[in-house]
Amino acid sequence: MATLDQQPDTAEQGQDRFARRKRTTQYGKAAVGLLIVLVYLFPVFWMVSTSLKLRGDVFSIPPELFPSPVVFGSYIESVFQSPPVLRALLNSLVIATGTLFLTLVLGTPAAYALARLRLRFTVLISLVLLLAQMLPTINLALPLFVIFTDVGLVDTYAGLILANTALALPFAIIILRPFFLSVPGELMDAGRVDGCTPFAVFRRIVLPLIRPGLITVGALAFVTAWGEFVFGLTLATSEELQPISVALNRFIGQYGTRWADLMAVATIAALPVIVIFAGLQRFIVGGLTAGATKE
Amino acid sequence: MDQSATATPRDIPERGRQPRKPVVKPERTRRQLSESRLGKYLFVLPAVLFIGLLMIYPLFYNLNLSLHDVHLSNFLAGERPFVGLQNYFDAFSQPAFWHSLWISLLYTGGSILFAFLIGYGLALFFDRAFPGSGTMRAVLLVTYVLPSVVSGTVWRWMLQGDSGIVNALLQGIGIIDEPVHWLIHGPTAMISVIISTVWVTSPFVMILLLAGLQGIPPGLYEAAKIDGTNAWQRFRHVTLPMMRPVALTVLLLSFIFTFKTFDNIYVMTKGGPGDATGIMPIYAYDKAFNFFEFSDGAVASTVLIIISIVMALLYFWMTRKEEAA
Structure with a gap:
């Protein structure tokens, strides 16, 4: 051998x-x-x-890695039969969905114009948007609380959606702009020759081509608004309107040592994010890096 | 004559740019032109208005707040007397203010150091092509998108003194004899919040560094191989120097994003015990929302934002130089 x-x-x-x-x-x-x-x-x-x-x-000491028996008691008791948790989940859903739509409605045309319509100050606006993302959220929460108190927006869904959109909009525009830049100019010229108004060119020709960008921005806006904490803590003073993130933080004190229950609420709070991340991973991973950095 | 009188200043450079077109344009075309130019700005107007009202105005409002004396009693009454820089002098004379700045720098420095080292290690490993490497590095990024309250709560549970898994593990392998009450003592509380921050941010650092690693020309490694270098020498003399500019910008970016953290620490320690983890954003929050000293909170956030803006401008400047090179 x-x-x-x-x-x-x-x-x-x-x-x-x-x-x-x-x-x-x-x-x-x-x-x-x-x-x-x-x-x-x-x-x-x-x-x-x-x-x-x-x-x-x-x-148990030492801790057991896997639960035995596997029980869903904490989910039933502390999530599905707990009105405050269900209410907080609903609040987060409303806030995140509202933020998603408002961000797309405001961000898409703006990104299009910054990419395609040769405006003045494009570079300056892009830098301001990038800068906006780098500022501490607490810097916005404090004045927004005072302003919203004056105009009656504290403790409203509208107030929370507006504040969350302020966080999401800058990165939405930054992420979407390159998508618009990649749309062939000839296609848009063809539309214009055929007599489309700028709005029709945008609506009929450009929008369908940048769907991946819209998905990226939508997913990120939803996910960040779902988990957002500082605005929920400061701009929603009543428990009725607090998102799940703030509710979870409140339960840390309330539940004491009922860790199984706390982890059940945490798992449910994380679930939408994990599902969206798993389903739209390639959009989100690309978007995260594109949104935070300057090319 | 009539037409040139109605020409807006903006039309003039436009005309100058296209000298071949007839100087006198038909009235209709010009109106269409200006309509579409206005139309262009209609696309950005809503977003610009929104950002102006909900970001820029609040930031100036904040600055203004810091120059007035606003606390709970006169806030409700609507009185806001102007006091100039008095709030700043007051804040700067308080040790608690400087303490929060120091804690912020300690927390940010510790977090970015370890996130950078771990992120670099992960990037070097996942840079190599093997089955599933792309999926694996994407999956790691889930820590970054998880709601910060969730990760904070989970780490609180894992670091819990009597039945936390971290103590059980450390006792199991004999590193510690007695359980450590991580969040109850100042120094260990700082280590705890740094650990959870590092866990959240390292995969993101990895993704940013991976982009840099993939930009190194493979020819450099081949040339080094021909010269008879070993893997360590290639890392030391090719990878490290080639990665230097990227590494610096990633460090700066990590600083910017870690310095503004609030949620993680608020959930794990609320800035405690005492003020051992009381970073500046927590200090500003406490001043405004627990003690209702809105002006003092505004002073702290103004200082916070100045540091953030300086670092951001440094980042812009560095990436600009990179582009030029």
Whole structure:
């Protein structure tokens, strides 16, 4: 056997062996990569695992990795039969959906104009938008609270949607502009020659072509507004209108050591974000980097 | 004559740019032209108005607030006497103000250092092509989009003193003998909020650094290989120097985005114990919403925003130089 191995390979055999070894190391790397991902995302697993345990099992020493038995009691009691949690989930849904639509309605035409209509100050406006994203949210929350108190917008959905849109709009425009730039100018010229008004060119020709951009912006606007905390904390003073993020923070004190219940609420609060992220991953990953950086 | 009298100043450069067109245009075309020019601005007008009203105006409002004396009793009565820079002098003479600035810098510095190291490590690993590498690095980014209250709550639970998994793990492998009450003592509370911040931001740092890694020409590595270098030497003499500009901008960007954090710390410690994790945004919030000292809160947020703007301008300046090079 040993002598057989030492025989020189034919070129074909050598290539085959090389390819096989390369494939093995590829799978080795993939296994290490998978391990890294699993270890890194352990907190997410731990949240779900805790939420499915019996209240007493949460305190077992050493902690059990997997819940046994698996129980949904915390979900039933602290989510589905809890009016404050359901109300907070509804509030977040209303705020996030409102923000999504308002952001698209305001951001899409603005990004189009900045990309295509050769306005003055395009560079300046783009820099201001980028800067807007880099400012602390608390800087807006404080004056908005005082202003909204004056005009009666504290404790209203409208106030929360407006504030969240102020956060989402700058990145929406930054993300959408390159999409508009990639629309071939000839197509728009053709529309104009056929007698379309600028609005018709925008509506009939451009919009359908930039759907991926709209999905990216819509998903990010929804996800950030869903998880938004500072405005919920400051601009919604009554529990009736507080989003799930603020409610979850309130429960930390209220629930004391009922960690299974707290993790059940946390899991439900994270669920829409995880679902959207899983479904629209490639849009979101691209959007996150494009929205935060200057090319 | 009549037409040139009605020409707006804006028409003149337009005409100058297209000298081949007849100098005297028919009246109708000109009206159409100006209509469509106005139309252009109608596209941006709503967004500009919105940002003006809900971002720029509040920021100036804030600045104005910091120059008036506004606290709970006169806020409700609607009195807002002008006091000039008095609020600033008051704030600057309080140790609590400087403490919050120091805590902010400590927290931001610690967080970006470790997020950068871990993000760099992850980027180097996931830069290599293997089955599933693209999906894996995208999946890691879920920590960044998770609602911050959720990640804060989960870390609070994991770092809990008596039954938290972190203590169980550290005791299990013999690093600590007694459970550590992470969030109850100042120094460990700071470590805790840094850990959760690093967990959230490292994958994002990874994605930004990956873009830089992929921009290094493969030819450089091949040339280094021919020169007989080992993997470490190639990392040290090719990757690191080539990544320097990208790494610096990523660090700056991380600083900007970590410096403005509020949620994570508010959920985990509320700035405590005492004021051990009381970063500036928490200080500003407390002043305004717990003590109803709106002007003091406005002073802190003005300082906060000045630091943010300076860092952002530095970032713009650095990326501009990069483009020119």
